[in-house]
Amino acid sequence: MALPEVIIPLYHVDTISQNEKFIAGAFWPSKEDGKWCGRGMYFWDNLANAEYWLRQKQRRHAEKFTIVLVALSCQNQDLLDMTDGDVSESLYLFAQHYAQTSQAELDFDDNGAVINFVHDTLQLIGRDVFSVVKMIGYYPKYRKGLIASNFRRSQYPQATASSRVIYAVRKTEMIDRKAYQFKKGGSYHGLSI
Numbered sequence: 270m271a272l273p274e275v276i277i278p279l280y281h282v283d284t285i286s287q288n289e290k291f292i293a294g295a296f297w298p299s300k301e302d303g304k305w306c307g308r309g310m311y312f313w314d315n316l317a318n319a320e321y322w323l324r325q326k327q328r329r330h331a332e333k334f335t336i337v338l339v340a341l342s343c344q345n346q347d348l349l350d351m352t353d354g355d356v357s358e359s360l361y362l363f364a365q366h367y368a369q370t371s372q373a374e375l376d377f378d379d380n381g382a383v384i385n386f387v388h389d390t391l392q393l394i395g396r397d398v399f400s401v402v403k404m405i406g407y408y409p410k411y412r413k414g415l416i417a418s419n420f421r422r423s424q425y426p427q428a429t430a431s432s433r434v435i436y437a438v439r440k441t442e443m444i445d446r447k448a449y450q451f452k453k454g455g456s457y458h459g460l461s462i
Contacts, residue, residue: 273342279312279436279444280319281339284332292337296441306351306402307384309437310444312341318433321408340445341401341438349384349399352434360387380404388439402437 283291291297298309305311313319319336326334351357364383367390368375375386384402391398408431438444 274345275341275343275348277314277341277436279314279339279341279438280316281310281312281337282319282322282326282334283337284330285335288335288337292446294441294446296444298439299437301437302382302385303379305381305406306404306435306437307381307388309402309439310441312339312436312438314434314436321433340447341436341443342445343401343443346397347400347443349402351380351384351402351404360384363387363390400438400440400443402439404435404437406433406435407431408433 281288281291287295287297296310299311301307301309313322316336316338323334323336349356349360351360360383361377364375364377364387367373368386371390373386376382388398410431
């Protein structure tokens with residue numbers, strides 16, 4: 270077995286009870302087929318983004334939420350990196366071709382549906398399939414820190430703090446659950462597994 274080429278720390282936000290089950294081995298992949306990454310369990314790439322999501326969840330729900338740190342371990346071919354323009358274009362062209370060939374109705378405004386269609390089509394034709402999707406989400410209301418305070422609406426490229434890297438993981442075995450439950454402020458203690 271080859272050593273993983275990609276090892277990334279990731280953060281998951283859920284209720285205390287759900288995160289305890291997750292650390293014990295449970296895995297809840299979303300059936301998402303809308304605007305995001307398609308099927309998979311969703312993770313953030315850094316603690317600040319996870320804390321942002323934690324605050325959003327806490328505002329809407331009475332239950333307490335926690336953040337769990339895990340490690341994604343996979344091979345390069347397992348990762349569909351939608352932050353890479355060439356990868357995104359290839360996926361789009363592949364989806365267009367196979368949707369036409371199979372006469373499938375596919376809404377190209379729904380990223381998740383397109384990503385799921387490509388994944389399922391690759392499986393059907395016996396090709397290697399991805400198990401992790403990496404995507405950037407745009408959060409226009411986020412205006413915190415140096416980069417955000419210097420942001421100006423412009424037609425030119427510029428630094429922004431309004432984007433968030435999101436991962437959707439489709440296979441439980443790619444997640445190392447030797448995890449920590451984070452508390453506000455970045456201090457943490459280990460969960461018993």
